[in-house]
Amino acid sequence: MIQPKPYPPTDSAEQDAKAVFENLIDRNIVKADIRARDKYPNIDGTIELVDEHQLPIGKFDIQLRSMPVGQTSYVCEASLVAYSTLSTLPVLLICVDSTNKCAYWKHINAAMPEFKGKETQKSFTIHFSTASDGIDQTGAYIQKWIEIARDYQERIARYPMMRSQVANKLELKGIDAKDRELFQKYIDTVNGLFDKEFIAVKELLFPGVWKLGVGIISSDQFHVQYQIYTIPYGDPSPLVCKFDHGFLFTDKWSPNAVSEILTPKEAITNPLRLGTDFILEKVRNVVEKMALPIYGKILSADILIAFVDSYHRLLGISPNLDHYLVQDLAYALNQYLIRMGAAIVRKITQGSGAGFVIDLDWFSNYLATNKIEPIAPSQATVYFSFVSRHFPVKAAFDSLQYLLANKIIEINRPFGRRDLALSPGRNWIWSGYSPENEINSVTRILKHSLEEYSAFVSGNRFHFPNSPYLDSNTAIVFEYEPVGTTSFDGPGLREHHINNTPHTLPKLSVFVRDQKHHCVDTSKFPNIEVDSKVYNAYSSSSSIASFFFQRTPVLNLIYRMLSNDLSRHYNMTILAARF
Secondary structure, eight states: OOOOOOOOTTHHHHHHHHHHHHHHSOTTTEEEEEOTTOOOSSOOEEEEEEOTTSOEEEEEEEEEEEOOTTOOEEEEEHHHHHHHHHOSSOEEEEEEETTTTEEEEEEEOTTOTTOOOOTTOOEEEEEOOHHHHEEOTTOHHHHHHHHHHHHHHHHHHHSOOOHHHHTTOOSOTTOOHHHHHHHHHHHHHHHHHHHHTOHHHHHHHSTTEEEEEEEEEEEOSSEEEEEEEEEETTOOOOSEEEOSOOSTTSSOOOTTOSEEEEEEHHHHTSHHHHHHHHHHHHHHHHHHTTOSOOOOHHHHHHHHHHHHHHHHHHHTSOSSOSEEEHHHHHHIIIIIHHHHHHHHHHHHHSSOOTTEEEEHHHHHHHTTTOOOOOOOGGGSOOOEEEEOSSSOHHHHHHHHHHHHHTTOOEEEOSSOOOOSOOOSSOOOTTTTOOHHHHHHHHHHHHHTHHHHHHHHHHHTTOOOTTOTTTOTTEEEEEEEEOTTSSTTSSOEEEEEEEEOTTOOSOSEEEEEOOSSOOSEEOTTTTEEEETTEEEEEEEEEEEEOGGGGSSOHHHHHHHHHHHHHHHHHHOOOOOOTTO
């Protein structure tokens, strides 16, 4: 007898997971629309966040999955990351342990540290932390979702598709055929660099964007005026079109434009150079703001410990320790800080906190002489965000996610704390360190610099085929000059890149230079002596090394190395005093 088709074996578990998830969320704020027994790939529905007036403030695609009892990890298919790059909404993975009635979440994106971005990667493992990723009655998760939604909306709104201008503009009337070809080469250069060499920068600036297009506003014998716009995935818009007018000379600027440019006609005659300059300017802005995602264990520790030292009063954790448990940091950033934020919103606004911006620097100083008790975010409107004029706040959360993703239990302070009393009067940034502490701290960072830089470059998918830091046939020799040994009495750093094709030198060597003993002699450059043996050097440089004594020395060093490679490969000049 023919039997009807049965329900799939996972049906009951999926229904239980849906029920537990919907019971855990705050339904006054989170409106879930989860399709039961659907056959759609990649997602199982959406959730929408609303404010106290029930007005929408953010929306997500979600994939809901059931986990075995007690499990806190999930093997995620790489295809979900691929979907997240195409979706017009941020994507959340929700994993539910129905037996223990608990649920975890993770923002799925190509920059997440668990995902390596390799073409051959079919899946990757996500490890959940209750403090960072739990969905519970405190409502801390809602604040994190709002931050993600707002960040996504701001970036999408900054560069939306220009439908009204692009529609029916394909004929390019009035544009010379030669100019059309030049603009095609120009936009090919722009998209080629973004898609092959600066993938992470594109994802950071233009989420959900397939290509950039160019709209030609005018072109005569003296000048060209054109506008850059975005083309989202799935949108059938042209890469080159004609615009009737622009916004450059009006007092009404369209938020739809990425940029609008008026330039002498000869500029477009070199479309490769013009397109490269456009991209490199975007890259330069990201690098100077130190806005790239964080990869690397010591780099993550460097950023997180500096964050704790600066804002410990808002984190409920002791500053100036040499070691920290990662789970303690996860609780401090994703629970205590958000509870403090909710308390600050309720105290300062005495009502709705929608859109309230919390200045970490101001409130950290305020809490030095005033007391605010943290409260559960569910006890107050949780719509707020954290900012700092002196610290890359997002980098602290990126660092935490990197450590959790790599199951790192404890981190150590990369650069030792001051161990001497400061003298009365004027002190330098490097004052207060004993010679032993100073030298140990700097050499410890330098000895791990190449592995940290490799993790950072690989994670951000940069391609530097001629990087001396990554080339196995180039030896890097660092000479640190401690305080008091240089001509200005501050710290110095000498860096030598040496031909090491025979591999007679280690890939990395670190020496401490003093006034009596020089391990490296460059007097006969490009032939230099290292420990009395002669080698051929590609380059040798000397610089002030005060960046080691600033707030995030490892971050400063990594961006210093990145700037060198960008300059070497693209002839870029990076202006950033910190590194």
